[in-house]
Amino acid sequence: MVFVVLRRLGVFATTVVVASVVTFLMLSILPGNAARIALGVQATEADVAAQATAMGLDRPAIVRYLDWFGHVLIGDFGTSTVSRQAIGPEITDSLGITVILVLTSVVLALLFAIPFGILTAVRQRKLDGAILSGISQIGVAVPGFLAGMLLVTVFAVTLRWLPAGGWVDPGENFGEFTLHLILPAIALGSVQGAVLSRYVRSSVLEVMREDFIRTARAKGLGAGRALFRHGLRNAAVPVMTVLGLQIATLLVGAVVIERVFSIPGLGSLLLDKVALRDLPAVQGIVLVLVVFVLALNFLVDVAFTLIDPRLRSAA
Amino acid sequence: MTDSTPTLSVTDLRVGSPFTELLHGISFDIAAGERVGLIGESGSGKSLTATSVMGLLPETLTATGTIRLNGVDADLLSAGERRLNSLRGNTMAMVFQEPMTALNPLMRVGAQVAEIMTVHHTERGRRQARQRAVELLAQVKLPNPAEAALAFPHQLSGGQRQRVMLAMAMANDPQLLLCDEPTTALDVTVQAEVLKLIGNLVTDRGTALLLITHDIAVVAEVCQRVLVMYQGDIVEDGPVGRVLTAPQHPYTQKLIAASDLSSVDDRGRLHTMSMPVVSTPGAAPSSPRPIQADATAALTAPPHRAAHQCLEPDGPPIIFNEATGAPAISVRGLSRQYRRRGGGLFTPAPVVHGLREVSFDVAEGQRFGIVGESGSGKSTLMRILCALDQPTSGTVDVLGQSVDGASERQLREFRSEVQIVFQDPMGSLDPRMRVRDIVAEPLRQVSRAEALVRVEAQLAAVGLDADVMHRHPHQFSGGQRQRISIARALITRPRVLVADEAVSALDVSVRAQVLNLLADLVDEYRLTLVFVSHDLGVIRHLCDTVAVISDGRIVECGPTASVYDRPLHPYTQQLVTATPSMDELARRITS
Numbered sequence: 001m002v003f004v005v006l007r008r009l010g011v012f013a014t015t016v017v018v019a020s021v022v023t024f025l026m027l028s029i030l031p032g033n034a035a036r037i038a039l040g041v042q043a044t045e046a047d048v049a050a051q052a053t054a055m056g057l058d059r060p061a062i063v064r065y066l067d068w069f070g071h072v073l074i075g076d077f078g079t080s081t082v083s084r085q086a087i088g089p090e091i092t093d094s095l096g097i098t099v100i101l102v103l104t105s106v107v108l109a110l111l112f113a114i115p116f117g118i119l120t121a122v123r124q125r126k127l128d129g130a131i132l133s134g135i136s137q138i139g140v141a142v143p144g145f146l147a148g149m150l151l152v153t154v155f156a157v158t159l160r161w162l163p164a165g166g167w168v169d170p171g172e173n174f175g176e177f178t179l180h181l182i183l184p185a186i187a188l189g190s191v192q193g194a195v196l197s198r199y200v201r202s203s204v205l206e207v208m209r210e211d212f213i214r215t216a217r218a219k220g221l222g223a224g225r226a227l228f229r230h231g232l233r234n235a236a237v238p239v240m241t242v243l244g245l246q247i248a249t250l251l252v253g254a255v256v257i258e259r260v261f262s263i264p265g266l267g268s269l270l271l272d273k274v275a276l277r278d279l280p281a282v283q284g285i286v287l288v289l290v291v292f293v294l295a296l297n298f299l300v301d302v303a304f305t306l307i308d309p310r311l312r313s314a315a
Numbered sequence: 316m317t318d319s320t321p322t323l324s325v326t327d328l329r330v331g332s333p334f335t336e337l338l339h340g341i342s343f344d345i346a347a348g349e350r351v352g353l354i355g356e357s358g359s360g361k362s363l364t365a366t367s368v369m370g371l372l373p374e375t376l377t378a379t380g381t382i383r384l385n386g387v388d389a390d391l392l393s394a395g396e397r398r399l400n401s402l403r404g405n406t407m408a409m410v411f412q413e414p415m416t417a418l419n420p421l422m423r424v425g426a427q428v429a430e431i432m433t434v435h436h437t438e439r440g441r442r443q444a445r446q447r448a449v450e451l452l453a454q455v456k457l458p459n460p461a462e463a464a465l466a467f468p469h470q471l472s473g474g475q476r477q478r479v480m481l482a483m484a485m486a487n488d489p490q491l492l493l494c495d496e497p498t499t500a501l502d503v504t505v506q507a508e509v510l511k512l513i514g515n516l517v518t519d520r521g522t523a524l525l526l527i528t529h530d531i532a533v534v535a536e537v538c539q540r541v542l543v544m545y546q547g548d549i550v551e552d553g554p555v556g557r558v559l560t561a562p563q564h565p566y567t568q569k570l571i572a573a574s575d576l577s578s579v580d581d582r583g584r585l586h587t588m589s590m591p592v593v594s595t596p597g598a599a600p601s602s603p604r605p606i607q608a609d610a611t612a613a614l615t616a617p618p619h620r621a622a623h624q625c626l627e628p629d630g631p632p633i634i635f636n637e638a639t640g641a642p643a644i645s646v647r648g649l650s651r652q653y654r655r656r657g658g659g660l661f662t663p664a665p666v667v668h669g670l671r672e673v674s675f676d677v678a679e680g681q682r683f684g685i686v687g688e689s690g691s692g693k694s695t696l697m698r699i700l701c702a703l704d705q706p707t708s709g710t711v712d713v714l715g716q717s718v719d720g721a722s723e724r725q726l727r728e729f730r731s732e733v734q735i736v737f738q739d740p741m742g743s744l745d746p747r748m749r750v751r752d753i754v755a756e757p758l759r760q761v762s763r764a765e766a767l768v769r770v771e772a773q774l775a776a777v778g779l780d781a782d783v784m785h786r787h788p789h790q791f792s793g794g795q796r797q798r799i800s801i802a803r804a805l806i807t808r809p810r811v812l813v814a815d816e817a818v819s820a821l822d823v824s825v826r827a828q829v830l831n832l833l834a835d836l837v838d839e840y841r842l843t844l845v846f847v848s849h850d851l852g853v854i855r856h857l858c859d860t861v862a863v864i865s866d867g868r869i870v871e872c873g874p875t876a877s878v879y880d881r882p883l884h885p886y887t888q889q890l891v892t893a894t895p896s897m898d899e900l901a902r903r904i905t906s
Contacts, residue, residue: 308421310469
């Protein structure tokens with residue numbers, strides 16, 4: 001068991017290194033001279049050459065990579081070529097915001113999707129089950145930004161219960177922070193919840209057809225009890241896969257909601273930096289996103305081994 | 316209550332979907348402690364009967380009639396869900412067919428056994444229930460019951476899992492035990508042990524038993540009385556001995572005749588069922604093919620007669636069935652090892668021996684049977700013979716072509732000369748292809764028009780009409796699908812035909828038809844046949860020579876009759892005792 005986790009961890013570390021190389025190469029082979037981009041079109045050739053030396057661009061690629069990745073490992077993402085400030089703090093700040101937003105929305109999505117999915121599965125042949133199932137189908141079709149704008153119109157503009165946008169740091173004022181979090185989290189989570197509930201539903205439906213559920217019924221467990229004691233853990237496995245993918249998409253996909261609610265998250269930061277052609281910053285942000293997605297996959301894998309004993313014996 | 320009150324009483328039970336009736340008003344009683352078998356073919360309604368008693372019918376089906384259980388005042392069919400929950404697993408219990416999937420894969424088996432006691436509060440607490448679970452596992456003869464209780468289902472073998480199911484079913488001392496094909500998925504020797512266990516458990520505790528099976532031998536082993544089911548009706552009901560030796564109903568007579576692989580008619584063919592059995596609308600009837608005179612002669616005088624040999628413990632490796640001249644298949648010192656996935660960072664992955672030092676010949680025109688249980692290596696051997704897998708060491712020559720180490724290009728000719736029929740007629744045909752394309756697929760460099768002509772002729776040869784060509788596999792019954800597989804295998808005019816458990820998934824009546832067809836075709840096309848099976852009876856009927864494979868080695872080989880009548884190796888002896896013929900069964904029962 002421990003061995004399996006350690007091995008997955010090894011795989012995770014290796015992929016992070018590979019991802020860093022790929023990220024570095026992708027941004028290095030982009031057309032255009034990074035030094036010229038940093039200085040703008042009016043710079044003289046001499047200025048550009050001086051800038052290239054200052055940025056270390058005259059060194060071989062392998063040295064530049066090792067220098068960059070070595071510093072990243074100790075949390076130093078380098079200096080922005082635009083603002084001339086350290087990139088690290090900017091990334092961590094906006095990453096923190098995005099992570100809070102995404103995790104809150106995922107929790108909301110799960111709180112909705114699990115009971116709703118089970119309910120629509122159990123009541124599959126009943127009228128209410130069919131209607132609820134249809135509603136979740138509609139939920140899947142609604143884009144997140146539309147849900148966000150509707151929520152703002154109702155709760156911020158008309159009812160004036162909640163702020164329409166912006167962000168307050170939790171350390172600064174926790175109450176305000178919560179109020180500012182509610183609408184974007186719901187906007188982001190509702191769509192994910194609808195999608196997830198479809199997966200929960202089909203997974204539960206599949207499990208209910210399994211032989212061991214019939215065995216449980218033959219033992220004298222009622223239908224509900226058989227499902228809860230034997231079915232849900234089995235149903236969780238495919239749902240977890242989808243959940244991992246969803247969180248990964250959300251980290252980047254939250255950018256639309258961040259724009260709607262003017263929240264300074266990582267997605268917003270990435271778009272800003274791309275617009276400014278701030279290559280070192282873009283490189284750092286992309287790497288952080290990639291590592292996050294890989295870390296999620298690692299966690300999902302570990303969760304699988306925890307749930308399913310068949311995966312524990314050195315698979 | 317008096318002794319005469321039956322434990323289970325079913326009256327006029329009808330089960331139907333909104334469109335059609337599946338059980339047509341069946342009635343039967345089971346007395347206390349009585350062991351009753353329910354036999355019939357797939358789709359006859361056996362399982363529906365059992366699930367109706369348990370109240371576990373699929374939602375889409377409805378049941379009418381009455382089902383009464385001794386000591387329960389209510390009719391089970393009209394009883395509420397709560398009442399049924401208190402009876403299931405307590406007063407009546409059920410064991411299902413598939414031990415692989417019938418246990419929760421994520422829960423330790425001890426906990427699953429304990430659960431049935433905590434649900435019905437028959438043990439005071441969780442701890443007592445767990446302790447009792449270990450005792451029960453000991454009673455079903457699981458080795459190391461305390462350890463076994465902590466195992467997950469995937470860590471146990473099929474037979475062990477079925478023992479766990481039995482321990483679970485018997486935990487609360489039910490009045491009635493229902494077993495639905497409890498040993499169908501198990502190896503024959505394991506089957507014999509599990510059947511004995513079921514018999515002992517119910518006899519010791521005086522439990523009434525309803526045992527569902529398609530296998531008459533299983534009923535004969537365990538039951539006193541037998542019910543024969545046919546298309547939703549019980550057509551015969553009587554003591555096992557009488558039904559087996561003097562069946563009354565025409566269906567039973569045919570069923571028993573078709574099950575008996577040791578009895579043939581005067582043309583050397585198995586008895587088939589002329590009654591319409593599970594027929595697809597519009598499907599071609601199986602037309603019996605005339606046997607050519609010389610084919611019968613070939614049967615009685617095999618081209619090469621094997622010596623009857625047996626592997627001695629620690630003895631030297633033997634070349635079994637060694638043939639002079641150029642044998643069709645020649646295997647020398649064949650070993651195949653697998654590396655199991657895993658192992659540590661520093662310890663190498665454990666090696667599994669699939670085959671060890673196997674040497675044998677198959678002469679041209681011989682019908683060579685390979686019999687063995689799951690995990691014996693018979694499938695590995697078959698795959699290597701067909702060049703679907705490569706040996707770790709040793710040489711394999713088929714029709715003069717060296718198979719070991721050959722490239723796919725070198726094997727092109729080989730592929731058309733060696734063809735395979737697989738076990739699962741459902742899974743081995745692409746569901747999205749039409750029959751004509753499936754059968755024509757092995758043909759290379761043949762025009763479309765010619766291919767169709769050949770497909771039609773080939774389908775006719777396996778007893779299927781030309782109009783099946785445009786249909787898809789799901790529109791056929793199991794036996795018909797196996798005919799399609801055989802047609803596909805024969806269309807390239809192969810010289811060697813390898814069949815892997817080709818009739819194991821079929822009902823007895825269909826099995827007899829397919830076996831007859833195979834025998835005819837082998838004669839007609841002068842094929843060398845390699846028939847791999849777990850079923851000694853099937854091999855005995857079809858093959859002139861048999862090799863018994865166990866634990867990766869051929870332990871015995873010789874003429875089929877000789878091996879069957881005078882088995883030399885202890886393993887073969889065990890196998891032969893576990894597969895009794897009809898005559899022996901009848902003798903056992905009447906004595």
